[in-house]
Amino acid sequence: MPDGEIAETPATINVSRIECPPQEALVSKLRSNSYSENSTFGFRQVRRNEGSVEGVLISNSYTSITRIDPETGEPTEDNVTTADRVPFRIDLQNGFLEGYTDRDGNSELLNRLGQVVPQFVSQSLNLDIDQILEVSRRSPHEIDVSALRINNISPEPQTSGNCYLETYTNQVASELVSRYEGDVSYICLNINLAPDEEVTVGIYRSGSVRLFSNSSRDSELLPLIRDLLSEVVADA
Structure with a gap:
């Protein structure tokens, strides 16, 4: 439920x-x-x-x-x-x-x-991925970006496609989001709910959320996701 x-x-x-x-x-x-x-x-x-x-x-x-x-x-x-x-x-x-x-x-x-x-x-919802990054920085929990999905990326002239990129620092993620702006359709976050518990959450621009990790703290995780989304929408 x-x-x-x-x-x-x-x-x-x-x-x-x-x-x-x-x-x-x-x-x-x-x-x-x-x-x-x-x-x-x-x-x-x-x-x-x-x-x-x-x-x-x-x-x-x-x-x-x-x-x-x-x-x-x-x-x-x-x-x-x-x-x-x-x-x-x-x-x-x-x-x-x-x-x-x-x-x-x-x-x-x-x-x-x-x-x-x-x-x-x-x-x-049509979420702004850049705003998700900004709001995650203000969270009392440590939140790291682990992956992005970028649409219509052009690694070479006359070529384009969709790309799933793993990232290793929030700074790299921020630079990619700024560079590709509205073409980033998905962001994957690692959220530290406690020193011994990290969960992975994927958020699509459309508002679809994927929970990839089992957690003993769902009563904390779900309100945290709701608060994050509500702040992103309010800041839009």
């Missing part, structure tokens, strides 16, 4: 900017669209916290499976229903939606919230 432990890594959190009704109206709408076995989709485990709302979207997907009838030897088709679960958290203070899922699951989450919640509007 969003404010619990991350079950396994790598894990993906898709963060979007949103506008939505106040907490009470939001919770009421989600609970009035509760999931049941007969519904195409719905919400479960909806709860309010201070400044946020959490829940799980459950959507049914349908698949046809062909099997051979053991008695007749003829192929038959069975329709199988799968209930897909997408945990999410709506940060009302910062206007963020966190979808704990991949890109397809996040699209489903955005679509379903838009169907049932009046005035629900979402947009991608």
Whole structure:
């Protein structure tokens, strides 16, 4: 769940900017669209916290499976229903939606919230990678840049492509980000949560976050990521 432990890594959190009704109206709408076995989709485990709302979207997907009838030897088709679960958290203070899922699951989450919640509007974050660097320098935790992804890089005349670069110092990372400005689409950070615990977090310009390391301090890590993103957006 969003404010619990991350079950396994790598894990993906898709963060979007949103506008939505106040907490009470939001919770009421989600609970009035509760999931049941007969519904195409719905919400479960909806709860309010201070400044946020959490829940799980459950959507049914349908698949046809062909099997051979053991008695007749003829192929038959069975329709199988799968209930897909997408945990999410709506940060009302910062206007963020966190979808704990991949890109397809996040699209489903955005679509379903838009169907049932009046005035629900979402947009991608379009983060400034240079601002991520700047905010990370102000963090009370030691944060080092380990990699960057640069699009449309031209190592030689008449050649261009996308490049994944490992970096060894924050100074080198800062110089690369300044040189390629809007072409940097991804930054990977090593965050020291404690003297004996370092976690690796990747952040895409779109707002997608990848957690690559298991941590015993998820209750510290997730708020730290939220604070970093909110500062980056506020400074933009």
